[in-house]
Amino acid sequence: MGSPGELDDGPPSPTTEDPQRPTWKSVLLVLTCTLAMILNTASTAGLSIFFPVIGADLSVPEELLQWLVSAFSLSSGCFLLLFGRLADLYGRKKMYVGGTIYLGILHLGCGFAQNITTLFVLRGLQGLGAAAFIPACLGILAHAFPPSRARSAAFATFSAGAPVGGALGTQIGAVLTQYTKSTWRSSFYLLAGLSFLCAIGGLLLIEADHPSTEPDKRVDWLGAFLVTVGLVFVVFVLSQGSLASNGWKTGYILALLIIGVLFIALFIAWQYHLEKSQSAPDNRRPPPLMKLSMWTRAKGRFAVVQVIAFLQWSSFLTWYFWAQLYYESYLHMSPVHTAIRFLPMTIAGLACNVFVMLVVNRMPLVVLISSGTLLTGLAGLLFAIIQPSAPYWAYGFPSAIVSVCGADFVFASGTLFVAKVCLPHEQSLAGGVFQTLTQVGTAFGLAISTIPFDSIASASASGGGQDGAPLEAYKAAQWTAFGFAMFCTLLAIVFLRGVGPVGTDERRREGDREGVDETVVAKKELEGTTS
Template identity: 30%
Template sequence: MRRSPWSTLTVLALAQFMVVLDVTIVNVALPDLQTDLGFSADNLQWVVSAYTLVFGGFLLLGGRAADLLGRRRLFVAGLVVFGLASLAGGLADSQGALIAIRAVQGLGGAMLSPAALSILTVTFPPGRDRNIALGVWGGLAGLGGTLGVVAGGFLVDGASWRWVFFVNVPVAIALVVIAPMIVTESKVEPEGGRRTFDALGALLATTGVLALIFGVIRAEPLGWSDPEVLGSLGAAVVLLAGFVWAEARSAAPLVPLRMFRSRSLSGSTVQLGLNGAAFLSMFFLAAIFLQQVRGASAIETGVQFLPMGFAAIAGATIASTLVTRIGTRPVHLAGAVMSVIGLLLLTTAGATGSYALELLPGFLLFGFGIMWIGVPGQISAVSEVDHNDAGAASGLVSAGYQVGGVLGLAIVNTLSTSLANSRLAEGADPQTALVDAFHRGILVAAAFAAVNIGLAFVVRQRVADAEELAEAVPV
């Protein structure tokens, strides 16, 4: 049976849609989760961070395993893990159980997401079709992020927070059934026929990232000079340095160090990490701000986010076309500028005031801009990668985005929470303290986006060749 690459893209994009949706759909449910399961303000971020941390920590291993075991096989296995964890999440009855289940969900995402991106990379050759496919991939990811808060609002208000987990189950089942019929299997045959997965590298990378995030999170209640914080950050440095040492000596490294000789791949990983930091931080802060400060219901919160999703779709579509005409650098630069301006506009929002004037312009510009960073970043990242390294490269890029997101969220939440506590100690009313904390957090997110402006001048420019341009521009 002939398998269409565009049918393959549909299956892969739907899976990625579900994974991204699960990051944001939970944000709308956070206030209800906090009340029902008794989360403190400090611990609440672990509902988001446990997922993204494990997701980011195991993406490198997931990408390498996809190359060696079979990309479709790992994709389907990841769907199974993700679906079962979603079912368990809806049944969770304690803080610890929910956080642990979110970590397992992250593991499922770390299996299926790099496998999906590497399948896409080997399915579409470089050029116009791959750029379109990556644009669709990015657009649906943006739509998933926004529809997540809309769907979450309806589910939380109409049923309960448990349904933000249950909703994944039928989607996962459907994809598990149809994937073998549509997606072609592919894998790398290692030299000598021996498959190894660099367990040491995976352990060092994951624990190093965990120690780093934990140290940043604990800095808010304990202070940066506390021995626990310094010990955690010091351990992170040692573990991540050990990861580099192990990769240089491994016969089958998790991330072959030769890949870092690609300026496109290295620069894009940082570029997407900064984008993830700005995006995840904004979503977390805005979801709580709209509900706890402005008094919006979960459904109203989701609807207010919806224009940003449509802007992301439009941004991805236009960006995927522009990179074939003017190259990746100008698109990246324009996207970073739009993201910064969009976030700065959000700092004008107060506890009361017009949504159309204070929030909507920022949401639209930020949603449009982040896709002008994401699409050229994805295209540049895989532009110089051999098919044999497709899984490892996609794992590295996705890990950069996820780890950047969770680290950015930890920094933003630490700084915004400390300001809120300081304002309350000074005698400010809770609403004023939360508004000030929201403004500070958004400014820090804008700083992440601003670094991407400078990075645009460092990453390598990629422009389509004459043949690609002839295909992309209608005669």
């Protein structure tokens, strides 16, 4: 085991893209993975836009419909680690194709569902499909594009799938819901078609899986059980704590939270034991599902980037959720009119990823991440001081523009950083870790922001205030989003200084070809220093 921040084993990755793959195939490969990211985001972000229509059609209170999003995020977030590990071991292409086909079949099932129970169950099962193909995508791209400008472009393009997916799910979903005969079912049919298109692209364009380079291919099933159960309980509590009969004081909420934390603690202890056991000559135990030493790489900056991803998604999705409710529940706008107000997010998100693609090989990581999280915080601040009488262009429009900066800057540069400090056989697992924290961060942000919202809304109701939550409740939730983003910015400024650009500088690569020791360069990059 090397010192923190160094590679554990294996030579540095090659520095050039596979010369035998035609450029057109590389482009289509990236687009195929990006389409899967579009599908994943559209399957989550866009659903809440037509909650009122589903509630009216199936005679379900709207507050219960949040489970249609929570159930998907619950199963997806809790299985990312296991499926990422299985993708690394047994084939990323298999996981990608299987996951997209599986998701497509269940999307069709949702479209034909006749009651809310069926819809809840299918949405919960759907998350397993996303958990299979998203880590696989990150591993596929990392394997297909070794450190180079091509890798930077590939990861930035993949990241751009998120805002496009948000637009597809929100804007197009709203139009289909309002103007088609099948209303909300039409969106599920669209997502089913998109799923099968992803599967066809994967079959045709993703290269055949290569055997894992790990000598021991056993799976740590006990670790997988511990972390999955622990995450299921924790994410469930975060999603439902504020909705329980007595809120966070409800008995089963407290019990499940304690059990979930206990299972995660046992998982960490078990992973520590397995990693230590690997060096024993008579070891018969499988390798750990996730090496804890991974978190110490690049002098602990791997862990810092993961924490920033967790809090950044807490901030961004908190802003998005409460801004959407502000438009629909406080201003009583239709789904289409609400969706139009979020349309600038899509354009801004695409622009952000193009910007990252152009500068990631020259701009230090600390500048990219801190500036992005700061701008996302500004989105929360604008809604925290919003005036309903003001025009959309004063608060809503600039907030929609800057809201996506943190998510896109952190995702694109963060996944590049993670890919750089992880070994070839860890890429999907590392991507699964990153995605798990963003999923849990989403549930965490909504849970925490609901506390001040409910507190103010309850006080207003008990005091004989207006029907529905008052403006101050929405503002309090947005102050929470602002706080998350500011903490992200502080973490980036304090701990990511000196990392340098995470993209590969072509000029340095020319210097490498002239005799610079590539092993030394790789170690310096993993330690977060500049060459």
